[in-house]
Amino acid sequence: MTEATDNVDRFFDRYAAALLARDAKAIAGMYAVPSLILFPGQSIPVTDTGQTEAFFASSWGQYEGVDTMEKRIDIMAVAPGFVWADVTWTYGGEPRERFCYQLAERAGGYQIAVLTPLA
Numbered sequence: 001m002t003e004a005t006d007n008v009d010r011f012f013d014r015y016a017a018a019l020l021a022r023d024a025k026a027i028a029g030m031y032a033v034p035s036l037i038l039f040p041g042q043s044i045p046v047t048d049t050g051q052t053e054a055f056f057a058s059s060w061g062q063y064e065g066v067d068t069m070e071k072r073i074d075i076m077a078v079a080p081g082f083v084w085a086d087v088t089w090t091y092g093g094e095p096r097e098r099f100c101y102q103l104a105e106r107a108g109g110y111q112i113a114v115l116t117p118l119a
Contacts, residue, residue: 004078008085008103011110012071016089020067022060028053032104032111039117066091081105086118 011030018026028049035052037044046052069091076084082104089097102114 004083005073005075007110008073008075008083011103012073012085012087016069016071019063020069022063024053024056027056030111032106032113035112036114038114063091076100082113083110 015027015030018030031046031049031052033046033049035046037046044051069089072088072090074086076086078084082102085101085103087099087101088095089099098118100114100116100118101112102116103110104113
């Protein structure tokens with residue numbers, strides 16, 4: 001599992017760097033198409049990278065003043081072609097976001113196939 005752990009860690013390093021750079025296009029490229037975003041009472045099928053890019057471009061306000069973030073990754077499961085990771089994002093000195101990311105292995109590396117918030 002070390003190789004998967006290392007690859008997942010590098011993936012989320014790139015993800016954090018794109019968030020901190022406010023690079024919606026780079027983040028959109030990290031989501032598979034199609035993919036699925038699951039929120040309580042709402043599921044959002046992503047059928048175009050433009051959806052993800054527009055979402056992040058419109059949400060930069062929630063990261064106002066954030067110029068560093070830390071991640072804690074717990075690998076929940078690994079299967080051929082997939083990894084499930086429980087990731088807690090800390091910024092502003094406290095844990096702020098926690099998600100389960102189902103990552104799908106693609107030719108260029110991992111992409112987020114399913115995103116689910118965790119409590």
